[in-house]
Amino acid sequence: MNIVLLSGGSGKRLWPLSNDVRSKQFIKIFRTEDGSYESMVQRVCRQIRKADASALVTIATSKTQVSAIHNQLGEGVGISVEPCRRDTFPAIALAVAYLADVKGIDPQEVVVVCPVDPYVGDDYFEALKELERLAAGGEANLALMGIEPTYPSEKYGYIIPENEENVATVSTFKEKPDAATAAEYIRKGALWNGGVFAFRLKYMLDKAHELIDFTDYHDLFAKYDTLTSISFDYAVVEKEAKIQVLRFSGQWKDLGTWNTLTEAMEENVVGDAVMNETCENVHVINELNVPVLAMGLHDVVISASPEGILVSDKEQSSYIKPFVDGLDQRVMFAEKSWGSFRVMDVEEESLTIKVTLKAGHRMNYHSHRNRDEVWVVTSGTGRTIVDGMEQEVRAGDVITMQAGCRHTIIAEGELKLVEIQLGREISVHDKQKYELEYD
Amino acid sequence: MNIVLLSGGSGKRLWPLSNDVRSKQFIKIFRTEDGSYESMVQRVCRQIRKADASALVTIATSKTQVSAIHNQLGEGVGISVEPCRRDTFPAIALAVAYLADVKGIDPQEVVVVCPVDPYVGDDYFEALKELERLAAGGEANLALMGIEPTYPSEKYGYIIPENEENVATVSTFKEKPDAATAAEYIRKGALWNGGVFAFRLKYMLDKAHELIDFTDYHDLFAKYDTLTSISFDYAVVEKEAKIQVLRFSGQWKDLGTWNTLTEAMEENVVGDAVMNETCENVHVINELNVPVLAMGLHDVVISASPEGILVSDKEQSSYIKPFVDGLDQRVMFAEKSWGSFRVMDVEEESLTIKVTLKAGHRMNYHSHRNRDEVWVVTSGTGRTIVDGMEQEVRAGDVITMQAGCRHTIIAEGELKLVEIQLGREISVHDKQKYELEYD
Numbered sequence: 001m002n003i004v005l006l007s008g009g010s011g012k013r014l015w016p017l018s019n020d021v022r023s024k025q026f027i028k029i030f031r032t033e034d035g036s037y038e039s040m041v042q043r044v045c046r047q048i049r050k051a052d053a054s055a056l057v058t059i060a061t062s063k064t065q066v067s068a069i070h071n072q073l074g075e076g077v078g079i080s081v082e083p084c085r086r087d088t089f090p091a092i093a094l095a096v097a098y099l100a101d102v103k104g105i106d107p108q109e110v111v112v113v114c115p116v117d118p119y120v121g122d123d124y125f126e127a128l129k130e131l132e133r134l135a136a137g138g139e140a141n142l143a144l145m146g147i148e149p150t151y152p153s154e155k156y157g158y159i160i161p162e163n164e165e166n167v168a169t170v171s172t173f174k175e176k177p178d179a180a181t182a183a184e185y186i187r188k189g190a191l192w193n194g195g196v197f198a199f200r201l202k203y204m205l206d207k208a209h210e211l212i213d214f215t216d217y218h219d220l221f222a223k224y225d226t227l228t229s230i231s232f233d234y235a236v237v238e239k240e241a242k243i244q245v246l247r248f249s250g251q252w253k254d255l256g257t258w259n260t261l262t263e264a265m266e267e268n269v270v271g272d273a274v275m276n277e278t279c280e281n282v283h284v285i286n287e288l289n290v291p292v293l294a295m296g297l298h299d300v301v302i303s304a305s306p307e308g309i310l311v312s313d314k315e316q317s318s319y320i321k322p323f324v325d326g327l328d329q330r331v332m333f334a335e336k337s338w339g340s341f342r343v344m345d346v347e348e349e350s351l352t353i354k355v356t357l358k359a360g361h362r363m364n365y366h367s368h369r370n371r372d373e374v375w376v377v378t379s380g381t382g383r384t385i386v387d388g389m390e391q392e393v394r395a396g397d398v399i400t401m402q403a404g405c406r407h408t409i410i411a412e413g414e415l416k417l418v419e420i421q422l423g424r425e426i427s428v429h430d431k432q433k434y435e436l437e438y439d
Numbered sequence: 440m441n442i443v444l445l446s447g448g449s450g451k452r453l454w455p456l457s458n459d460v461r462s463k464q465f466i467k468i469f470r471t472e473d474g475s476y477e478s479m480v481q482r483v484c485r486q487i488r489k490a491d492a493s494a495l496v497t498i499a500t501s502k503t504q505v506s507a508i509h510n511q512l513g514e515g516v517g518i519s520v521e522p523c524r525r526d527t528f529p530a531i532a533l534a535v536a537y538l539a540d541v542k543g544i545d546p547q548e549v550v551v552v553c554p555v556d557p558y559v560g561d562d563y564f565e566a567l568k569e570l571e572r573l574a575a576g577g578e579a580n581l582a583l584m585g586i587e588p589t590y591p592s593e594k595y596g597y598i599i600p601e602n603e604e605n606v607a608t609v610s611t612f613k614e615k616p617d618a619a620t621a622a623e624y625i626r627k628g629a630l631w632n633g634g635v636f637a638f639r640l641k642y643m644l645d646k647a648h649e650l651i652d653f654t655d656y657h658d659l660f661a662k663y664d665t666l667t668s669i670s671f672d673y674a675v676v677e678k679e680a681k682i683q684v685l686r687f688s689g690q691w692k693d694l695g696t697w698n699t700l701t702e703a704m705e706e707n708v709v710g711d712a713v714m715n716e717t718c719e720n721v722h723v724i725n726e727l728n729v730p731v732l733a734m735g736l737h738d739v740v741i742s743a744s745p746e747g748i749l750v751s752d753k754e755q756s757s758y759i760k761p762f763v764d765g766l767d768q769r770v771m772f773a774e775k776s777w778g779s780f781r782v783m784d785v786e787e788e789s790l791t792i793k794v795t796l797k798a799g800h801r802m803n804y805h806s807h808r809n810r811d812e813v814w815v816v817t818s819g820t821g822r823t824i825v826d827g828m829e830q831e832v833r834a835g836d837v838i839t840m841q842a843g844c845r846h847t848i849i850a851e852g853e854l855k856l857v858e859i860q861l862g863r864e865i866s867v868h869d870k871q872k873y874e875l876e877y878d
Contacts, residue, residue: 296752311750313735344783350817352857374815376859378789396861418791420815422835
């Protein structure tokens with residue numbers, strides 16, 4: 001199976017665990033059999049491998065997620081990187097061009113596209129295989145998954161099939177309705193449109209060339225920022241006459257809010273937390289290194305990270321977005337391809353940051369105009385290059401760098417350091433990158 | 440008025456804001472008229488000054504609280520420092536010896552003793568003056584305050600007066616009863632014993648000499664650790680025949696739990712916090728520098744500090760102690776006479792701490808056996824002395840100190856630094872202090 005997972009943008013609905021640089025699909029929140037935790041994207045990839053060990057998985061995403069994907073999935077998945085956000089049709093066009101031109105997939109093969117973040121069981125992946133068979137069968141150009149509604153949701157588009165068979169042709173599509181209209185649709189046998197579909201690669205390449213003037217993947221990538229934003233539903237689905245829908249009645253949860261996310265958690269506590277016996281239906285996800293103590297709470301989610309602390313009634317948690325938008329926040333932690341950082345202290349003219357470099361990784365070679373920096377290595381060994389001078393470093397070593405001085409650090413094993421930034425105008429934008437001579 | 444405030448030990452009931460080194464009476468939680476916050480001890484001293492501008496205030500406390508008292512009250516109060524904890528009778532004996540021998544108070548003057556932490560109005564201090572008059576009048580050796588009970592509490596001892604007059608002689612004292620017995624006492628006109636009383640200084644000095652073999656304050660201080668622990672009630676009150684009780688019906692709250700403390704707060708939020716409109720009777724006290732977001736909660740207290748995060752139903756919060764006892768915690772922040780510190784990061788072989796030194800203050804001159812240290816000055820100016828070598832320092836300067844090396848830093852204005860401790864056996868006990876040549 002060729003499967004394209006659409007990995008969406010930053011989410012604020014799961015603040016403080018998701019932020020501008022960490023999307024919800026990368027939060028490690030699901031306990032696995034070996035006792036460790038996996039994220040949504042790790043879970044779905046594990047499930048795909050279980051359903052089809054030889055599946056070719058491609059993740060269509062933005063540049064900001066590439067590090068997180070490599071960190072969590074290794075090199076075993078392809079990544080179609082959107083240079084900027086242009087909605088789902090350009091993203092899918094780019095992904096299919098990537099499959100054809102970079103991965104060399106035969107245009108007659110079928111491609112399945114689905115979001116990266118639904119919480120589903122194994123039967124979902126069996127349904128994906130069925131979709132693949134439908135698309136290969138050729139009766140329709142597009143095979144869609146229609147999810148049996150569990151309530152009259154206002155969050156989804158609806159598919160009205162011609163009949164109630166397991167596989168049916170589509171009569172019409174409906175935009176996100178209000179609850180009353182949704183209930184009416186459901187009475188008529190409507191299904192949720194979860195954005196899951198299959199097609200022959202050639203079909204979608206043709207559609208892409210029809211709507212976009214490009215030669216191949218590299219050309220499309222190069223002109224991506226000139227493309228018009230347009231959704232796949234609008235550009236393709238609503239204009240296609242030959243569509244089949246496959247009815248899916250298995251578990252399918254959209255874990256977009258704390259309320260739904262905690263329903264999917266197998267344990268009530270992730271991280272350092274104590275609950276007394278009077279707590280009921282309480283979930284704590286604590287990424288800080290100090291304990292959370294919860295007493296006498298009901299139907300509450302507590303989530304703590306270096307960005308902040310959320311304490312919310314579970315139902316109320318779905319209304320979080322405007323409040324998080326109202327917080328004017330510096331990014332306090334992030335995972336990078338080379339490791340991670342956490343802001344430990346913010347002062348007017350200094351910033352103290354803990355930096356962890358993965359073994360064999362390094363920072364960019366860079367300088368700052370308006371700040372000096374001090375590194376104190378706290379564990380591990382490696383090498384620094386400062387204005388071209390290389391030296392070995394280990395725990396206890398101190399490196400001071402004046403503004404303008406070019407610097408990097410290369411970790412041998414895992415290396416941790418405290419970085420202290422000093423200056424009147426400390427900004428993440430004050431960074432000039434350079435090539436190293438031997439790069 | 441000569442007033443002795445008994446300032447008790449560390450409290451865990453207000454975790455994470457109180458800890459082994461910060462008692463509840465020093466938490467700045469009460470909004471003042473000028474918009475700043477004051478602690479219990481600051482509030483009570485302000486109220487005393489308002490009632491009697493020339494009051495001589497002495498705080499009887501342990502060594503661990505001296506820095507906090509100086510920080511919060513300045514030099515305007517006397518401090519009778521108990522070298523170790525020996526219950527209330529030795530503490531009061533030491534305090535009266537201090538008043539007589541250090542402060543030179545006439546033995547015929549009256550002394551009023553009360554706890555440092557009740558939350559009371561101005562009428563309480565008028566009642567203290569009345570107690571003082573009763574003790575001066577000489578009809579009784581002890582004048583006690585009896586607080587009119589508001590419910591059959593199991594937390595207090597009870598005073599049974601001879602009659603229901605405003606001032607009465609005491610018939611008998613009762614230990615903390617169960618609720619049913621308390622209700623019975625209250626029907627008979629019993630009053631709470633809040634530990635508030637007045638006496639002539641001479642009376643208590645005589646009692647002290649009667650029960651303890653000592654010459655003067657300095658002698659008593661020197662042999663304090665040899666004294667037997669005994670409560671004032673047991674040693675004096677229960678054996679004294681001539682006691683008057685003054686009925687007090689004003690506001691008197693014991694702010695020992697989050698439940699009662701938040702009742703006394705004038706605002707629902709102290710620190711960085713946002714509450715949505717569906718929160719009811721929620722209090723947030725946030726000492727961290729990241730926001731708390733509270734949504735849809737009822738009757739909940741949220742408290743966050745570098746020690747941890749409490750989220751509790753208010754009523755349940757009174758059962759906190761065993762849970763906090765179960766947390767095996769390093770002290771993560773503290774106020775000292777010279778400033779404050781906050782632990783920012785704990786690793787196996789390193790500790791990163793933010794240190795703030797007050798203008799003109801300095802650390803002890805000290806060394807460590809098993810750890811190296813690095814200081815990075817992040818703001819302010821001052822001087823370091825390292826193995827006798829003195830140098831001026833300012834923001835950006837880095838000082839490295841090997842294990843065994845003697846070091847201190849002296850702040851000119853307020854000075855902040857990041858201290859990184861490095862070694863295999865980092866412990867707060869690994870500290871050797873030295874005199875400086877010019878001390």
